Amino acid sequence: MQIQYLHWNAAHGWRRADAFREPPQLVLYFGSREQLLDGQRYRELRGLYPDSHIVGCSTGGQIHGDDIRDDEVVAVALRFAHTQVRLVQEVVETRDASRACGARLARQVLAVDLAGLFVLSDGLAVNGGELLAGLTEVLGPDLPVTGGLAGDGTRFEQTIVGADAEPSPNRVAAIAFYGASFRFAHGCAGGWDVFGPRRKVTKALGSVVVELDGEPPLELYTRYLGEEEAEAMPGSGLAFPLRIHDEAEPNRQIVRSVFAVDRNARTLTFAADIPEGCTAQLMRANFDSLAAGAGEAGRQARSALSDGVDGDKLAILVSCTGRRRVMGQRTQDELDAVAAELGEDFVRIGFYSYGEFAPPTGSGRCELHNQTMTVTVIGEAAA
Amino acid sequence: MTTHRLLARQIRQATDESGQVDLTRLGELVSAAYEESDRDRRRTDRAIKLMIEELEQTHKRAEQDLLRAREFLDSIIENIPIAVFAKDAKDSRYVLLNRAGEEYYGMPREAMLGKTPAEIFPENIARLVNEQDRGVVDSGTPLFLEGHLLDVGGKGRDRLVNSRKLLIRDGAGAPQYLVGVIEDVTERITNEARISHLAHHDALTDLPNRSAFNAALGERLELAQEAATSFAVLSLDLDRFKEVNDVFGHPVGDMLMRSVADRLAAEADGAFVARIGGDEFMILMPDHVSREDVQALAERLIETIGKELEVDDYLLHVGLSVGIAFYPDDGVNAATLLANADSALYRAKREGRGRVRFFESEMDQELRDRRLLQHDLRQALEQNQFVVYFQPQARIDGEVIGFEALLRWNHPTRGFVPPDRFIPLAEENGLIVEIGEWVLREACREAASWPRPLQVAVNLSPVQFQAGDLERSIHQILLETGLTPTRLEVEITEGVLIGDFTGALHLLRRLKALGIRIAMDDFGTGYSSLSYLQSFPFDKIKIDRGFISNLEASPQSAEIVRAVLSLAHALNIPVIAEGVETEAQRAFLAREACEEMQGYLVGRPDLIERYLDLVGMTVERRHYA
Structure with a gap:
């Protein structure tokens, strides 16, 4: 596999090294909603790579190497020697349709030699947990699926995804990799700690929590954030994700962060369904623990990648917008931590998301995460 | 000194391509970092403070819950x-x-x-x-x-x-x-013990009950079969106890029963004495007591019970009959032993009560015969085996004034069964109600067909008074047959009045109101006929045949007959003498002004055909009517 990194900024447009002799099969790009929404970046890339699948999404910040590039669009072009790549996409009209959409995508890519799936999804209009449930339903729990939900800074207004087209809302794209040479590994960790008493989700409707311990959840968050910071909900609410304990699956690690606020009903919408009756506990983190969590994700991905990879290796970092918001200028500490664990021989690209897809440690089935760093590494073995 | 990683990054970000550091930019970055740090610290402080408050509340709540749980448990344990x-x-x-x-x-x-x-x-x-x-x-x-x-x-x-x-x-x-x-x-x-005692003892006498006796007998039989011993079972029945109960009432009867039980238990000390029913007792003797000793004990028991007993200021007199069966000679299992002791008892009672009888094999036959007879009795009515005989009743000068209807059973194989054999059986099983009604209907129908308006007398059993609606059925029969009520006379014994005295009196008054005549039968043989004479205006008194047949032989009988006659005359009640067979008897009765007579001297009980001339029918008329 060969990788070409390229980036765009307003001052100089696209910059890249020399083009491949043969066209790449896949181009991945990440930028802010403003940078991508008018479709100009896609059209430019299409001009550069007329024969490639071009997939990208809006973010809460682009990652290249150790740096966060808010003012640049980052991209990689991938040329596989042996691996086949297919791109499929679906439009999700309502959140309720998320599961069916996942199942339809999976049916389109299902094949004997399917080796991995990387999914980019609208981050607000799609129920990520249901989307993955639909995918897993068809693919089974053992096929590795990673990816993330597109972001919109900390505004939570609109997210867009483009797959061989100008990016638009309500879209889900899945890149399927086929063949025995394809190598796919991942890691996922948070670095958050639970604190305070356990609370009971006394009333919930899907992903909307109506009552926590009989009290509207916005009251709790307002108390913890202070009036001033609470004004900046849901963005400021990312500082306190919820750890969910589901009695039905006691070993499942579920972390959910706030997605939307209804200030009239004083309810909060989370990234995925929260079962009524379960217990929930607030979580918090400091700069060092978050960086350490990211390093753990890098370590998992590195150790999961088998030896004998030939050519370039790509690491796609999908980290949560909430982490960035908590860490501020210290955010780069987590990128340093991933780099330190992965080593210098990976091209690293990625984005800050509204949710991460990866199988958690110790379980094969892919899950939607909030507030984690997930690292997906891709390579090809020698034929 | 090493530069902080963040500061190094900030310097790098504030340095342009020529290596020039933009101090304003650097200042902004550093200031923003301080601000971020402050915000993070404030958030952390706030979270810690809130968390402590929340944990304190939770702790307090948990403490209260604990206290409540403790109070709850304490109160349960305490109470x-x-x-x-x-x-x-x-x-x-x-x-x-x-x-x-x-x-x-x-x-x-x-x-x-x-x-x-x-x-x-x-x-x-x-x-x-x-x-x-x-x-x-x-x-x-x-x-x-x-x-x-x-x-x-x-x-x-x-x-x-x-x-x-x-x-x-x-x-x-x-x-x-x-x-x-x-x-x-x-x-x-103690409750368990009491319940167990009640289950095995008779509440009235506190003697072991039937089930306890059966258990004891079962145990003894098991032991006896192993040890080859012999023992006696005594079946006891009080004589005339029912009369005491009827005449003096149940409280007195109960006291008498307790006193009898005490005497039995005291006399039969060492044996197992049980009360197994109304006036029935069983005694299980110890092993190897000889026939002579068992007999001696039985006789002592009869003597003891036969003594007058003073209960509640009354001097009461009951008797005892005893039947005895031996293991293994008279039976090797409980059922046979008990049945045979009962057979012996039955014989003792039949032979005049107050006696001891050992079981003999023919008694068994007798008892079986009795059961067979009872069985046959049930079919007799349907199969028209009953016949009504009529015996003429006459004035003392010989003029026939009526007939007494008498029931006869003509059994297909046994021939005529004596009334004193089957009537008690019919009374025992209640058939007498149906049979009695049949006799009454037959007698009334017959009498209604006679040209001469003669009396017809029918016997009523005490059982008929107690069961069914006698008044309604008599009324119905009179309507059916068209017999004038004044021609019907019912004969009752004092047994009708014993027991539910008031009820029986009431019924007699209503019958009398219909015009039916009421006669007192078997006068002189019972307990207190005199008081009954006082309480009801009987239309006739019938002197028992026993006194008449002894008239010549026994001066006492003559005295009794005289006394009855003078009493009846004093009360203005006519008297009929039963069992008059000789002219001498008739002459005596005529001298003593007895009004009426019945007996062989006038005519035997027979089919009415024999007396057609007396009822005013010619043979021909009868045939062709």
Whole structure:
């Protein structure tokens, strides 16, 4: 596999090294909603790579190497020697349709030699947990699926995804990799700690929590954030994700962060369904623990990648917008931590998301995460 | 000195391509970093403060929950009506005692808590308690003492308790507490005993009952079969007890029964005496008592019971009949032995009561015959085996004035069965109601067909008075047959008035109101006929045949007949003498002004065909009517 990194900024447009002799099969790009929404970046890339699948999404910040590039669009072009790549996409009209959409995508890519799936999804209009449930339903729990939900800074207004087209809302794209040479590994960790008493989700409707311990959840968050910071909900609410304990699956690690606020009903919408009756506990983190969590994700991905990879290796970092918001200028500490664990021989690209897809440690089935760093590494073995 | 990683990054970000540091930019970055740091610290501080508050609240709530749970459990333990205690497993010091426990030990808990058994109880009890405690602690096995007598405490020493002690270990498995419960089971045990006694004893006499007797007999038979012993079973029946009950009432009857039971038990000391029914008793004799000794005992029993008994100021007189069967000669199982003792008893009663009879094999036959007869009796009515005979009744000068209807049973194989054999059987099984109605209907129909308006007398059984609607059925029969009520005379014995005296009197009055005549039958043979004469205006008195047949032989009989006649005349009640067979008897009765007579001298009981001339019918008319 060969990788070409390229980036765009307003001052100089696209910059890249020399083009491949043969066209790449896949181009991945990440930028802010403003940078991508008018479709100009896609059209430019299409001009550069007329024969490639071009997939990208809006973010809460682009990652290249150790740096966060808010003012640049980052991209990689991938040329596989042996691996086949297919791109499929679906439009999700309502959140309720998320599961069916996942199942339809999976049916389109299902094949004997399917080796991995990387999914980019609208981050607000799609129920990520249901989307993955639909995918897993068809693919089974053992096929590795990673990816993330597109972001919109900390505004939570609109997210867009483009797959061989100008990016638009309500879209889900899945890149399927086929063949025995394809190598796919991942890691996922948070670095958050639970604190305070356990609370009971006394009333919930899907992903909307109506009552926590009989009290509207916005009251709790307002108390913890202070009036001033609470004004900046849901963005400021990312500082306190919820750890969910589901009695039905006691070993499942579920972390959910706030997605939307209804200030009239004083309810909060989370990234995925929260079962009524379960217990929930607030979580918090400091700069060092978050960086350490990211390093753990890098370590998992590195150790999961088998030896004998030939050519370039790509690491796609999908980290949560909430982490960035908590860490501020210290955010780069987590990128340093991933780099330190992965080593210098990976091209690293990625984005800050509204949710991460990866199988958690110790379980094969892919899950939607909030507030984690997930690292997906891709390579090809020698034929 | 190493530069902080963040500062190094900030310097890098503020440095342009020529290596020039933009201080304003750097200042902004550093200031923003401070701001971020402050915000993070404030958020953290706030979170910690809130968390502590919340945890305190949670803790308080948990404490309250705990307190409530504790109060709940305390109140249950305190109020449970079983003594509960807990002791330190090491030294048996009491650490808990509930209210029932205070009551049990007869001291307030303050006197016990924190103290060892030795500091509370007398030395011997403390030693026992300590031994038990050590046993439970050392073995880890619970101690359970059932129904033991209370050995300590204030409830009195006649209480029975169940107690239980068990060991509770701490988290590390070391003995921690001894927990005990003590339940007062005195009531339960005495209740159980009482129930068991009631199940096996007769409530009136407190003698063993039928089921206890059967169990005892079963046991004896088992033993006897192994040890080849012999023993006697006595079946006893009181004579005339029913009359006492009827005449003096049940309270007196009950007292008499208790007194009889006491006498039997005292006389048959050493034997198993049981009351198995109304006036029936059974005695199971010890092994190897000889026939002679059993007979002697039975005779003593008859003598004892036959003595006058004074009960509630009444002098009462009952008798006893005894039947005896021996194991193994008269039966090797309970059913046969009992049946044979009963057969012997039946014979004893038949032979005049107040007797002892040993079982003999032909008695068995007799009893079976009796049962067979009872069986046949049920079919007799449907199969038209009954016949009504008529015996003429006449004035003392010989003029026939009526007939008494008499029931006869013409059995297809046995021929005529004597009334004194089958009527008691029919009374026993209630068939007499149906049969009696049939006789009444036949007699009335016959009488209604006679040209001469002669009287017809029909006997009514006491059973007919007690069962069914006699008044309605007589009324119905009179309507059906068209017989004038004044021509019908019913004969009753004093048995009708014994028992429900008021009810019977009421019924007789209503019959009399219909115009039916009422005659008192068998006068002179019963208990208190005189008082009955006073309470009801009888239309006739019938002197029992026994007095008439003895007229010549016994001066007493003549005196009695004279007395009855003068009494009846004084009361203005005509008298008919029964069983008049000779002219001499008729002449005596005529001298004493007896009004009417019945007997062979006038005519035998026979089919009405024989007396057609007397009722005013010619043979031809009868044939062609």
